[in-house]
Amino acid sequence: MGQLTSDVFEPALLELVGDFLPSNQVTPVICCGMVGARQGWIEAPYLSVPCKPPGIGNAIGPEVKDPRLDVHILPGVSQNLPADVMRGEETQIGGFLQNNPGFDGAVCLPGTHTKWVQVSAGEIVSFRTFMTGELFSLLSERSVLRHSLVDEGWDEAAFNDACNDAMTSPQHLSARLFALRAGSLLHGLTPSKARARLSGSLIGLELAGSRPYWLGREVAIIGAVGLAGLYDRALTGVGVSATIADAEAMTLAGLSSAFVKMKEQNK
Amino acid sequence: MGQLTSDVFEPALLELVGDFLPSNQVTPVICCGMVGARQGWIEAPYLSVPCKPPGIGNAIGPEVKDPRLDVHILPGVSQNLPADVMRGEETQIGGFLQNNPGFDGAVCLPGTHTKWVQVSAGEIVSFRTFMTGELFSLLSERSVLRHSLVDEGWDEAAFNDACNDAMTSPQHLSARLFALRAGSLLHGLTPSKARARLSGSLIGLELAGSRPYWLGREVAIIGAVGLAGLYDRALTGVGVSATIADAEAMTLAGLSSAFVKMKEQNK
Numbered sequence: 001m002g003q004l005t006s007d008v009f010e011p012a013l014l015e016l017v018g019d020f021l022p023s024n025q026v027t028p029v030i031c032c033g034m035v036g037a038r039q040g041w042i043e044a045p046y047l048s049v050p051c052k053p054p055g056i057g058n059a060i061g062p063e064v065k066d067p068r069l070d071v072h073i074l075p076g077v078s079q080n081l082p083a084d085v086m087r088g089e090e091t092q093i094g095g096f097l098q099n100n101p102g103f104d105g106a107v108c109l110p111g112t113h114t115k116w117v118q119v120s121a122g123e124i125v126s127f128r129t130f131m132t133g134e135l136f137s138l139l140s141e142r143s144v145l146r147h148s149l150v151d152e153g154w155d156e157a158a159f160n161d162a163c164n165d166a167m168t169s170p171q172h173l174s175a176r177l178f179a180l181r182a183g184s185l186l187h188g189l190t191p192s193k194a195r196a197r198l199s200g201s202l203i204g205l206e207l208a209g210s211r212p213y214w215l216g217r218e219v220a221i222i223g224a225v226g227l228a229g230l231y232d233r234a235l236t237g238v239g240v241s242a243t244i245a246d247a248e249a250m251t252l253a254g255l256s257s258a259f260v261k262m263k264e265q266n267k
Numbered sequence: 268m269g270q271l272t273s274d275v276f277e278p279a280l281l282e283l284v285g286d287f288l289p290s291n292q293v294t295p296v297i298c299c300g301m302v303g304a305r306q307g308w309i310e311a312p313y314l315s316v317p318c319k320p321p322g323i324g325n326a327i328g329p330e331v332k333d334p335r336l337d338v339h340i341l342p343g344v345s346q347n348l349p350a351d352v353m354r355g356e357e358t359q360i361g362g363f364l365q366n367n368p369g370f371d372g373a374v375c376l377p378g379t380h381t382k383w384v385q386v387s388a389g390e391i392v393s394f395r396t397f398m399t400g401e402l403f404s405l406l407s408e409r410s411v412l413r414h415s416l417v418d419e420g421w422d423e424a425a426f427n428d429a430c431n432d433a434m435t436s437p438q439h440l441s442a443r444l445f446a447l448r449a450g451s452l453l454h455g456l457t458p459s460k461a462r463a464r465l466s467g468s469l470i471g472l473e474l475a476g477s478r479p480y481w482l483g484r485e486v487a488i489i490g491a492v493g494l495a496g497l498y499d500r501a502l503t504g505v506g507v508s509a510t511i512a513d514a515e516a517m518t519l520a521g522l523s524s525a526f527v528k529m530k531e532q533n534k
Contacts, residue, residue: 038452082442083449083456113411113445129445131410138405143398144380170438171475175349178380178396182350185305189350208438 001034009041010064013071021068028262030255032074033088036060041071046078046085050123053077053094056258056265074258077124084129088251089115092222095253096245097122105218106210108242110227112137114206116213128213130206133227139177139198148184153192156233162197163234166204176201203234214240222250268301276308277331280338288335295529297522299341300355303327308338313345313352317390320344320361323525323532341525344391351396355518356382359489362520363512364389372485373477375502375509377494379404381473383480395480397473400494406444406465415451420459423500429464430501433471443468470501481507489517 004012013029014021021027036044042062047054059072076087089109097103101122109115112133118125139145166173180197183189207214219235219242221228228244235242271279280296281288288294303311309329314321326339343354356376364370368389376382379400385392406412433440447464450456474481486502486509488495495511502509 078449078453080453082446083453084446085449085452128442129449130441131444132441134410135441135444138409142405142409143401169476170440171472171478173437173440173476174397174399174402174469174473175395175476177398177402179349179351182345182352182396185352186345186347186350202441205438206441209436209440209442211438 001037001040006041009035009062010066010069013069014066021066023068025068026070027068028070028072028259030056030059030072030074030258030262032091032251032255033076036073036075037087040073042073044073044075046076047090049077049079049127050125051077052123053090053097053254055094056262059258072258072262074255077127079127082128084127086115086117086127086129089117089222090124091254091258092247092250093117093119093124093254094257095250095255096220096222098253098257099245100220100243103218103220105220106213108210108214108219108221108223108231109247110221110223110231111247116210118213128210130209132202132206136199136202139202140195143177145177145180145194145198148181148189149191149195149198151191151195153190153195155190155193155196158193159196159200159230160233160237162200163204163207163237166201167208167238170205170208173201173205199230200234203230207234207238214238219243220245223247268304268307273308276302276329277333277336277338280336281333288333290335292335293337294335295526296336296338297323297326297341297525297529298338299358299518299522300343303340303342304354307340309340311340311342313343314357316344316346316394317392318344319390320357320364320521322361323529326525339525339529341522344394346394349395351394353382353384353394353396356384356489357391358521358525359514359517360384360386360391360521361524362517362522363487363489365520365524366512367487367510370485370487372487373480375477375481375486375488375490375498376514377488377490377498378514383477385480395477397476399469399473402469403466406469407462410444412444412447412461412465415448415456416458416462416465418458418462420457420462422457422460422463425460426463426467426497427500427504429467430471430474430504433468434475434505437472437475440468440472466497467501470497474501474505481505486510487512490514 044060077090107117114130114132117127180194222245311327344357374384381397381399384394447461489512
């Protein structure tokens with residue numbers, strides 16, 4: 001998306017789905033996420049918390065040239081204070097609530113910008129975004145630490161230890177990071193351990209900061225298998241037993257739900 | 268240095284100083300810092316804390332081809348637990364101690380990898396490295412935040428507030444970072460304020476983590492003017508009145524001191 005200007009979203013979409021579009025009818029296309037951002041296809045203004053996950057009634061339709069297309073972009077959700085935004089996660093939460101209509105608790109959506117969301121009575125009540133995934137990418141790929149964690153290996157005990165350390169003393173984060181480099185230089189800290197420690201340090205910091213969300217609450221994780229598993233293990237370490245839902249499945253459930261609503265309205 | 272292999276350090280040095288070398292005598296060249304790292308000219312093994320700042324007696328001499336050169340590389344200092352290393356800062360501390368021989372307290376050397384060093388009885392007792400400067404660079408230049416702090420502006424009140432916030436609740440770091448992006452999207456947070464808040468958030472986190480170093484101690488900052496001033500103002504906010512020494516002057520004082528010792532020994 002970062003490379004597309006507003007006028008090339010339609011050609012980009014047609015390149016992906018054009019071959020599947022029947023020529024003699026109009027096909028609804030329902031979208032969510034950054035496609036509705038200011039730098040996206042067309043801006044779909046945020047709904048503000050507290051609110052239900054946006055539905056088809058909140059969608060914005062960009063003008064299209066191809067008569068086979070009928071495009072609807074679901075908006076994201078914003079929060080005034082502390083200032084925060086999401087685009088895409090609200091639709092995954094909508095999908096999750098389809099399957100778990102009475103859910104009352106915290107939804108964690110790990111990723112580049114991990115969201116912790118308080119959900120109650122079918123509404124998104126409040127949320128907070130943590131830059132955990134982006135910090136991990138920057139530090140593992142672009143910082144001096146990249147020399148110390150070159151492989152894809154993993155050490156579960158190192159992850160757990162780092163997670164605990166970060167929750168206990170979050171103020172040591174930036175010193176703990178450099179200790180990975182020093183440990184590699186002085187004590188032969190292995191790349192697998194260093195990688196797991198980096199991940200544990202950042203996820204532990206996030207769990208320390210998101211404590212009001214998960215403490216004593218029902219928790220669901222919506223994420224890709226590997227990352228959701230990491231968060232699950234970190235949460236297990238603090239006595240939280242989370243439900244896991246697949247991110248892609250929840251996105252599709254949220255979009256499908258909007259589609260079904262649209263068909264019902266058009267009847 | 269990252270682009271030099273071991274065998275091209277001598278040509279690189281000659282390119283810089285060759286024109287100043289008298290042809291009829293041997294000129295001593297005293298170096299410190301990453302030139303003595305494993306990936307440098309020749310590895311100068313670390314001295315281990317507690318130790319005096321390394322002097323000429325600890326220097327390693329690489330073989331050179333040019334008969335006008337007599338090169339000495341001062342080693343860095345390491346710490347076993349927590350694992351930590353420095354190269355260059357120990358020489359600046361040596362220079363500082365030349366001017367302040369009785370100094371007993373904490374020396375802060377802000378930079379890409381900021382060091383907090385406990386100095387007592389002329390020795391480096393212990394130290395801790397914080398990745399504050401590198402985090403600032405990565406986040407301001409390569410993360411999603413770069414869109415929110417495009418200029419070089421500055422807002423002192425925003426810096427102070429962010430510093431206080433980070434010291435009070437270091438566990439919110441990664442959420443506080445994303446709030447800069449959200450604040451810019453939702454509330455028109457200016458690039459100057461966002462930039463100062465980012466800096467304050469990271470320096471505040473460091474001050475929270477380095478508290479055992481500065482609390483109730485005499486504190487000296489060895490740094491470039493702008494950065495040293497930032498740290499000074501952050502420390503003033505927690506009631507610490509620091510002495511400031513210029514980084515380049517301290518490096519030269521440390522190297523000069525090693526040179527003087529060498530001349531005395533050769534007499």
